[in-house]
Amino acid sequence: MTKQEPIDTTEKLFTRTRVRRYIDWVRVGIYAAIIGCFSFFFWIGSLSRIENMALDVFHRHGGLREADPRIVIIGITEETLDEIGKWPWPRRYHAVLARLLDQWGAAGIFFDFNFPEETRKEDDEDLIRAFRKIRTPLYLPVELKPKKDKKFWIHGFPVVTEENTGKMMWEHSLPEIEDRARAIGHRYLQEDPDGVLRRFSPSLSDGSLTMPYLALKAAETAGPETILKDFGDNRGDLLIPWLQRSGDEAFAKIAVHDLIHSYYGIQKGVVPVVSPEAVKDKICFVGIVSRSGAKATPFGTICPPVMVHAQVANAILSGNRIRIFPKFLNLLAIIALGMIAVFLFVALRGPWSLLAGLFLGAVWLCACFLIFKCLYLWISPVSGILLILSLFIFSAIYAQASGVKERSALFHLATRDGLTGLYVIRHFRLIMNQVVREARIRKEPLSVILIDIDRFKNINDTYGHPAGDMILKKVAQTLIGNIRKKRPFSQVDFAARYGGEEFIIMLRKAELKEASVHVAERLRKRVEELKIEWEGKLIRLTISAGVATLRAGEDIPDPMVHRADAALYKAKEQGRNRVVSGS
Structure with missing residues (x-):
């Protein structure tokens, strides 16, 4: 038997409102999930590759413009090697170069190579005497290399007494040479996974001894400033402050053979190719500037390591060091940006929602670029842009689905x-x-x-x-x-x-x-x-x-x-x- 039923109950009257509220909470939950996913991916570094691409663009259009005149590159070019001889040179050649730069009043000499093993005794002694006599500060690198096996030879066959198990250790110059250096440090440069060099380590350790980045110590010749306390990334690495002219035009460059010819030419009364004023009171970065061993830059060019070290020293001397915004604060900024985007997409619909998203993304991108250009502070821009895009796509899909559902409900009411x-x-x-x-x-x-x-x-x-x-x-x-x-x-x-x-x-x-x-x-x-x-x-x-x-x-x-x-x-x-x- 069918019992009496109420025609309409209060619950039925409010069913549509409750369903709408439930749908709104689902919408808010999905928005929160999207923001949470992007926050997680940003934190673990999944978006670092695309962020690096944006960093390259920022470097090209907003990087440092002027090179500090106190830096000069003493380059060992292909022509130098053809004229003087194949590398490595006898150490008496380096002794001549060191005496020359000291006599011409260089403010500091940065060698992009070290002198680890004994060579011809006369050459080693000549270099040691030269380093002892010169007053110009010397900066010598140490190399982080695998520890060598300890062994001795019996009848021409090696007997290993202590095998290396993969441990790294610092390779120094000869003690008599290294003792004359004002500072020693590492010169290690590691490219990102895409092969582009963007960062350097302000300090590096072999597990027992920590070495500073040598270019930082060399820049202290002209001032005590350092960027060791600046914000780095999650590994402690710092951004290389690339000049917009990252190639040979970035710094004054003198070939070693031109320098030596000019030195002897002055003694003979001949007009020199290079004037002593070119190195006076300058920090001289001495190194090989051929394509061999060069690093890929954000500009699509290659740069020899010695010029990379000069880029870092240039930033210290000019005071225009590029800092990395703390990762946690960067994450909070991205979350705040996502919440603003959600508010706009909920409040606006149709073309206005699209325009609001484009405007917000443009403001965020421009703000990140201007902060980079004016304050030399790197804030990751791409994660925020992708977050806005993802929120807009979901908002558009949701609005379309809601519109279809509402039209279906209206059609049902009408028919x-x-x-x-x-x-x-x-x-x-x-x-x-x-x-x-x-x-x-x-x-x-x-x-x-x-x-x-x-x-x-x-x-x-x-x-x-x-x-x-x-x-x-x-x-x-x-x-x-x-x-x-x-x-x-x-x-x-x-x-x-x-x-x-x-x-x-x-x-x-x-x-x-x-x-x-x-x-x-x-x-x-x-x-x-x-x-x-x-x-x-x-x-x-x-x-x-x-x-x-x-x-x-x-x-x-x-x-x-x-x-x-x-x-x-x-x-x-x-x-x-x-x-x-x-x-």
């Missing part, structure tokens, strides 16, 4: 009867006109059933309109439950509320007999079997039905509906609770 859930007659007529045309073209049968609830007015008068509304809903549910609906669209039947207590059903591919006996009669029995209780009283229902089919030559549904209406009228005249077929 469905609010009480019974059946089609309204206006929309049903559109469907019926289309189905009639299809049936005529395909030569398929089509039938309609008009149904009227018997003595419905008496039910309303006796039990009230709420009871009548409940009756209409129950009858509609019975009709829907007994027609074809979960089938291919070409076989689906349609039901609508015709008006008041009348209903209409359209049966596709159904002859008159099938529509009358198998469908209409079954519906009549199902309604008659309903037992509806209202306020403790049992209400019995019956329906009358009129059936008609589309005739040959008919291309509109109106004649068929009129015949079904006439059949329904006959069913009423014949005593109700019956099915009558039209002619």
Whole structure:
């Protein structure tokens, strides 16, 4: 027995609002998940490759412009090697170079190579004497190399007494040479995974002894400033402050052979190629400047290591050191940027949302570039741009899905009867006109059933309109439950509320007999079997039905509906609770 049901409860009235709030919370959760994912990827460095590409662009357009005049490159070029001899040179050559630079008043001599092993005794002694006599500060590198096996030889065969297990150790110059250096330090340069050199380590350790980056110590010749306490990346590395002219044009450059020719030319009274003023009070970086061993730069060029060291020293001397924004603060800035983007995408829709995202991304990118250019502070820009893009894509997809859902809901409200859930007659007529045309073209049968609830007015008068509304809903549910609906669209039947207590059903591919006996009669029995209780009283229902089919030559549904209406009228005249077929 069907019990009395409330027509509309408070919970149903607010269902749409609750669903909308739930959807909004899901939207907020997805926004938070996107921001969280980007924060995680940024923290673990997954976006470092693309950030490095942005750093290269910043270097090209916002890097340092002027080289400090106190730096000069004493280059061992290919021409120098052709003229003086193959590398490595005898150490007496380096002794001559050191004496020359000292006599010409150099402020410091930075060697980009060391003197680790003994060579010809006279050459070693000459270099040691030269280093002892000169007053110019010397800076010598140490190399981090694998520890050598300890071994001795028996009859020409090596016997290893202590094998190296992969441990690294510092390789120094000879003690007599290194003792004359003002400072020693490492010159190690490691490219990023893409092969471009962007960073250097301010200090490096072999596990027991830590060495500073030698160029930092050399720059202290002209001032005590250092960048050891500046912000580095998560490994402690610092950015190389590249000059926009990163190649041979960045610094004054003198070839060693030109320098030596000029030195002896002055002694002979010949006009020198290089004037002593070119090195006076300058920090001289001595090293090989050929393509061999050169490092790839952010400018798409290559740079010899000795010039890389000069780039770092230049930044210290000019005071324009590039610092890396602390990673945690950078992460907070990206999260804040994501929250601003979320606010804009929620508040704005359509083209305005796109424009707001583009504007926010442009402001963020310009701010990062201007801070880099003016303050020499590197803030990762690409992670924020990608975050804004991802949030916008999700926002656009969400807005599109929400729009489709809202349009579907509006369509449902416009085409469905609010009480019974059946089609309204206006929309049903559109469907019926289309189905009639299809049936005529395909030569398929089509039938309609008009149904009227018997003595419905008496039910309303006796039990009230709420009871009548409940009756209409129950009858509609019975009709829907007994027609074809979960089938291919070409076989689906349609039901609508015709008006008041009348209903209409359209049966596709159904002859008159099938529509009358198998469908209409079954519906009549199902309604008659309903037992509806209202306020403790049992209400019995019956329906009358009129059936008609589309005739040959008919291309509109109106004649068929009129015949079904006439059949329904006959069913009423014949005593109700019956099915009558039209002619």
